[in-house]
Amino acid sequence: MTRLMLIGLVLMLVTLPGCQLFGGGEKEAGAEQAAAQAPPSAATQGLAAGEGTTVYEVQTMGSGEASGIGKAGPDETGMIAKRTLYFDFDSAQVRGEDIPVVKAHARYLMANPQLVVTLEGHTDERGSREYNVALGEARAKAVAKLLELNGVDHRRIRVISYGEEKPMALGHDEAAWQQNRRVEIVYGG
């Protein structure tokens, strides 16, 4: 901890003149606004202690979860309350039972034009990690396509895949794996 504080001090000295956040590297537009509400996101350290070390602060998005702010028909609240869709092993096909759920989300988006939606694709831990990123994206895109087929403008849909990097359940059995093969529907305004 002491060593890190020392690095921090060195960074402070490096960074103080002109109150510039960024050393010679990149600069992220909007980072200042984001920084007010978001925790710092990532930092790098050089191997030569303190020498030429650069800190990168990056913009982070609020989770933007906007549950309960939109309009929905009385019979739809149950369906749009379902925000996680599960998938079969190595499959990116939306299950038949989930198609009415996705359609309800499409109607919800059509009724609330101020909302945008992020579809987060995930996989279980089996197999290689980058292949799983690709598989998670295929899952999220399958849901996106279904939303588009039901009238939602593609510009209101954001797709991201985390592969196996953000498991919901931490076990190493089929019960945990099923929990992790999923697409999460996240609303934002």
Add this chain to the structure above:
Amino acid sequence: MIFPAYRSFLALMIWLAFASTPRAELVIEITRGVSDAIPVAIVPFAWGSKGAPPVDVARIVQQDLNRSGRIKALPEQDMLTHPTRPDAIQWRAWRALGQDYLVIGQLNETGADQYEAQFFLFDVYKGEQLAGYRLASRGRELRHTAHRIADIIYEKITGEPGAFATRIAYVAVTQEDGRRIHRLQIADADGFNPRTVVVSPEPLMSPAWSPDGKSIAYVSFERRRSAIYLQTLATGKRVKIADFAGINGSPAWSPDGQYLAMTLSKDGSPDIYVLNLVSRRLTRLTRSYAIDTEPAWSPDGKRIVFTSDRGGSPQIYVIPAKGGKPRRLTFEGGYNARASFSHDGKKLALVHGGKGYRIALLDLSTGGLSVLTSGPLDESPSFAPNGSMILYATQTEGRGQLAAISVDGRVRQRLATPQGDVREPAWSPF
């Protein structure tokens, strides 16, 4: 008044200071040895100054040579004498102990933070000196010096270069105050001296060494989307190299360091692209509606292997690096992924799915597949730069750990971290 930017900087500092650093020192144990290992006695080095020596050079050399599996170091308690100069060696005593080779040496302080290690390697039966070296270093480089001594001894005895003075990169994930903290770390090849080069609350993936060992490419989700960064290890400075819509993944350096192959899904499904790092020109290499990912270059830079499910299940394909028609390489089993070439280009290490996920070697001339590990969830194989071992990630005792296996499958070592989930090891070049 505190500027918003400045305030956030303070927050970062405080966060860095209080984020507890895991003591991710890797411990190596041989879980399956070989009986025909060569017996070598490495006598504790003489220390020319007062007090205890800063490092026990002989012990580090013993541990390195032991974990190669090829050499068996004589335990210190079995040594009858402790010669530190050539004229003090009693050859008969070492022959009686069944030792083929003998290493003796000294460590001396030659100035302020200046040390000199001197050692000799002897053939015990001929009573002949095979090597004698002096190595000067500063205090914090002494472990590295010991690894270099182990490399020299290994090469003299086996005829192959040692890889003990190299490094490994890996991703370690810990739970801290309810958050998952991801660290990209660099450690010595024996797991000591781990240093964090990137820390992030969002996933870090796919570290890849530049061929000169000075930089590392990796994937970071720190902006809640994937991007590929190239970071200079000495300074911590980095550049963002790919930040397209969709997937930015699987960075892989060409052997000449001029190109970076990667996976992008900006044009639809994930495909393999090659970026010229000098001209920054991006070339699309594959065009399929399926998943194409995990590119890896052949040692001559002429071919790229990758994982694709274009045939219905993930399999390994090869394509000329300048473009052309992909050809399927794996036919055994329903899951073959994340291939990488051996240093002679004759074999591929890959993840083979069947009864669990295991590391396997594909012989490119015969097409034969040999499974090296026992699973159940092994992944991310990475060859040692001398081709002798494959480092990989494995699930053991409910968490991710690192292990290494010799390419003949006979010697397996486990590298363990005291806490956290360790994955995606990458062995540095020489």
